[in-house]
Amino acid sequence: MAKTNKWWLERSYKTKKSLTDEIRKIINQIDDDYFITDEEDLELLTWVLSHHHDYLSKIDGSTNFKIKVRRSLANSGNKELLIIRDDGTEVDISWTKALNPQGSSTxxxxxxxxxxxxxxxxxxxxxxxxxxxxxxxxxxxxxxxxxxxxxxxxxxxxxxxxxxxxxxxxxxxxxxxxxxxxxxxxxxxxxxxxxxxxxxxxxxxxxxxxxxxxx
Ligand SMILES: [Zn+2]
Known part of the structure; x- marks a missing residue:
């Protein structure tokens, strides 16, 4: 039932790869355990993450959450994203999952x-x-x-x-x-x-x- 919804076309990314490359570039510029502070980068990542199927419960009502970069615990070659909610609690969220047909919101x-x-x-x-x-x-x-x-x-x-x-x-x-x-x-x-x-x-x-x- 998962349909491939090419939502990245909304912002004129012609392919999923062109968006993936841009996300990687943003994340790789940030040192481990630092926040994404550039407003445009933050906005872009938020847009991507919003397509994660579990986005609403991840942000849990936060309207002003922050995004932090962390070294992956499972694979130290990778960096991961954490959402820091308004109340200070944090939760990891997979941006690659947000880009999957199964991970994207219906x-x-x-x-x-x-x-x-x-x-x-x-x-x-x-x-x-x-x-x-x-x-x-x-x-x-x-x-x-x-x-x-x-x-x-x-x-x-x-x-x-x-x-x-x-x-x-x-x-x-x-x-x-x-x-x-x-x-x-x-x-x-x-x-x-x-x-x-x-x-x-x-x-x-x-x-x-x-x-x-x-x-
Ligand atoms: Zn109860």
Whole structure:
């Protein structure tokens, strides 16, 4: 089912290799354990990484993460990238995987990403107002910061109700913003946020419980 989506054509890289060469050049200029500081390089790498299938959980809501270069632990001839999230936690992310057909995000994942970004304000408002500290999924006390869970219906159910089935979703245009944000056209975004406000039931949950839940 993995289709080869030549997303690098968006930025006029004619081949995957021309983009790969440029990434290697950027990474090889940086010493081990140093950050990517050049803004254009950072923007380019962020764009590439945003196609990683697990990008959203890697950045974990960070809007201002940093990228660090590290010597590969598995193969000392290679350098790897680490994402340093806004809260200081770090996670490795494979840029080569982001370039694989299997590693790249699907249209559905891009749509989900855009849909989540569009409702960000509602999620923040929910977190602000919420006083309940029992996780809706495991029913245990939440000691750390709460996360907003789409209890019933699940987020993917809401997406299907609003956007339609897979074929309908394929027709929706998703645009690339800076820092790998994804967005719809404003009119669609407006309709989706209204739909979400009327149909979603947000409840507090543990971050790990949301991650473990089936989508
Ligand atoms: Zn829980």
């Amino acid at each position: 249209h559905k994942e891009d749509l989900r990403n855009a849909a989540v970004q569009a409702i960000n304000y509602q999620v923040l408002q929910f977190k602000d107002k919420n006083t309940d500290t029992i996780c809706c999924l495991c029913k245990m006390q939440i000691e750390e910061k709460i996360e907003a869970c789409h209890y019933e219906p699940r987020l993917d159910e809401l997406l299907t109700q609003f956007f339609g089935d897979k074929d309908e979703m394929e027709k929706i245009e998703i645009k690339d913003g800076s820092y790998a944000s994804r967005y719809f056209d404003p009119e669609l975004s407006e309709r989706w946020t209204t739909f979400h406000a009327n149909h979603a039931t947000l409840k507090p949950a543990h971050k790990k419980c949301i991650r473990q839940r089936k989508r």
